[in-house]
Amino acid sequence: MLYIKCPHCGLRSQNEFAYGGDATIKRPNLNQEISNTEWDNFVYLRKSPRGRHLEFWHHISGCRQWIKVDRDTATHEIFNTYKANEEV
Amino acid sequence: MQKYSVFSLIKNAFSNHKNWDVAWKDPSPKSEYDVIIIGGGGHGLATAYYLAKEHNITNVAIIEKGWIGGGNVGRNTTIIRSNYMHDENGLFSEFGMDLWRKMSQDLNYNVMFSPRGIINLAHSDAQMNAYSRRGNSMRLNGIDAVLLNREEVKKIIPMADFSENVRFPIFGGLMQPSAGTARHDAVAWGYARQADSMGVDIIQNCEVIGFDVSNGQIKGIRTSKGNIKAKKIGLCVAGSTNILAEKLNMTLPIETHLLQACVSEPIKPILDNVVTFGAGHFYCSQSDKGEMVMGGDLDGYNSYSQRGNLPTLQHVLTEGIAMFPFLSKLKMLRTWGGIMDMSMDGSPIIDKTHIKGLYLNCGWCYGGFKATPASGWTFAHTIAQDRVHKLNAGYSLNRFSTGHLIDEKGLGTKTWIS
Numbered sequence: 414m415l416y417i418k419c420p421h422c423g424l425r426s427q428n429e430f431a432y433g434g435d436a437t438i439k440r441p442n443l444n445q446e447i448s449n450t451e452w453d454n455f456v457y458l459r460k461s462p463r464g465r466h467l468e469f470w471h472h473i474s475g476c477r478q479w480i481k482v483d484r485d486t487a488t489h490e491i492f493n494t495y496k497a498n499e500e501v
Numbered sequence: 502m503q504k505y506s507v508f509s510l511i512k513n514a515f516s517n518h519k520n521w522d523v524a525w526k527d528p529s530p531k532s533e534y535d536v537i538i539i540g541g542g543g544h545g546l547a548t549a550y551y552l553a554k555e556h557n558i559t560n561v562a563i564i565e566k567g568w569i570g571g572g573n574v575g576r577n578t579t580i581i582r583s584n585y586m587h588d589e590n591g592l593f594s595e596f597g598m599d600l601w602r603k604m605s606q607d608l609n610y611n612v613m614f615s616p617r618g619i620i621n622l623a624h625s626d627a628q629m630n631a632y633s634r635r636g637n638s639m640r641l642n643g644i645d646a647v648l649l650n651r652e653e654v655k656k657i658i659p660m661a662d663f664s665e666n667v668r669f670p671i672f673g674g675l676m677q678p679s680a681g682t683a684r685h686d687a688v689a690w691g692y693a694r695q696a697d698s699m700g701v702d703i704i705q706n707c708e709v710i711g712f713d714v715s716n717g718q719i720k721g722i723r724t725s726k727g728n729i730k731a732k733k734i735g736l737c738v739a740g741s742t743n744i745l746a747e748k749l750n751m752t753l754p755i756e757t758h759l760l761q762a763c764v765s766e767p768i769k770p771i772l773d774n775v776v777t778f779g780a781g782h783f784y785c786s787q788s789d790k791g792e793m794v795m796g797g798d799l800d801g802y803n804s805y806s807q808r809g810n811l812p813t814l815q816h817v818l819t820e821g822i823a824m825f826p827f828l829s830k831l832k833m834l835r836t837w838g839g840i841m842d843m844s845m846d847g848s849p850i851i852d853k854t855h856i857k858g859l860y861l862n863c864g865w866c867y868g869g870f871k872a873t874p875a876s877g878w879t880f881a882h883t884i885a886q887d888r889v890h891k892l893n894a895g896y897s898l899n900r901f902s903t904g905h906l907i908d909e910k911g912l913g914t915k916t917w918i919s
Contacts, residue, residue, distance in 0.1 A: 414811060428812055432802040434756075434914070453902040457754040457845045459914075461743040463805040486757070487805045 433469030525697035541565030547877020589895030597875030610691030740840025761809035767791030
C-alpha cells in the first residue's frame, strides 16, 4: 500500500487516489501551428524512467484535487508531493 | 545434442540419471557476433532459435541480465489464444497457434500445450453483440470462435455464479476452443536448449551498459562482461525497454507497469478451461498441479519493482469471487509480479528503428507469453532480411505518429478506460 501525502488533506492511503501519469509532459501551446511530431511527443511518447518520476495523481475519493508526486518507480519511495500548479 | 525420448530416458535410468548432457552451455562472450539478441526471455530465445532454424544465422549471442526463465516468461499465467478482432492481431496470433501446436515436436521438449479452450464471459446484451461481432471477425480470419448462450456456458462451467440476483449476470460467452495453456518454463527451456544446440551462445548474468553507434549504424554493445561487436542487434527486453531506450536517446510509446498474478492452494480438478470475467479484468485457469491460476489488472502506476501491491490484488480477486464464488474458500499459495512494457494502444511493436541494424521488439502488455513463437519467428525474419514480414507489418513503431493504431481494446497504459 502506498501512502501519499496530499498537499491539501495530509497523508492518505493509495485507495483514495487515481493515477494520472507523467507530470513533466507539456501540452503544446495553442494558437500556433502544431506539428504531428509535437502531438506525437505529447500524446504517446514517455520516458518511463526507473527511479525518480514526477507524476500526477488525482485525489478522487478525497478533495478531488490533482497533485504532483515525486516517487521512485523501483522502490516506491515518495520524496515529496506538490500542488498541481506548483512548478517543480 | 542428446535427443529426449523414452529410449534415452531408459538408457539414462541405468546410470541413475547422472550422465544427461547439460540443456545449454554457459559460454563466455566472443568479441563479435553476426547478431546479438538482448534479453533471454521467451521472445529473445525464440528469436535466436528461428534465426538459426529459418535463416541459418547461428553466430548469435543472447545477452541476459538475469537467468533463463527468471523474467516474464516464468511469471505469466500461461494463456495461449488468438481471439482478436483486428486482422493484424488475429492473423499474427493464429500463425502463432500453429507454431504452438507443433512446438513440443519441433523443440523435442514437452511444453505441455493444452488446447482446453478459453471462454470470455458476457454480462449484458450489448456485450453479447460485441462478442458476436468479434467472433465473426475471428472466423473470417480462419480462427475458431463459438458464441455460447447462458445455458451452454452453464453446462461447461456450472460452478460459476448463475444466480438471478447478481450484479453481473452471465448472459453467455465467446469461446475459442483451440486456445489453451502451456508450461511456461518448458517453453523457455525448450527454446534455450535448441538454440544452444544450433550454436547460439546464451550468456547469462550479463547486463548491457551501453551501445556503440556511429553514423547512424549500430556497432556493438558494452556489457558487464566486456564489449561485444555486432552489426545487427535486437532488443527484446519487455519491461526494461525504456531503460535501454534511454541509453540510445530514444523515447518510445511505452510505459513500464507492474502486473500481478497469483495461485491458490491446489484443489481437485474443477475447471478445465480458461475463463475470463467480462465486467472487469480477471482471468482464471487450473494448473495440472490443481492450483487456480489467476490474474487481472495492472497495479496502475509506473513501476519497475517486480512486486505487487495488495489493493490491486484485492480488486482483482473481488472480480474473481463475483464470477466463481467458491474461490473465496481457497487459501492463497503465492502471488508475484512482473514488469510489463505497456504500449499506448495495447498492441506490440516489432520493427526496425532509425538506427541501422537496431531492431525493436516490445509493447507486449498483457499478452506476451502466447505471442512467444510468432514474435520470435517474425522478429527473426525482420532481423535476418532487414525488413518486416507481412505478419508484423502492422506492429510498426511509427504507427502512433501516423495514426494507424491497432486499438483492439484501446487500453494500453490507461487501465481505467475499461
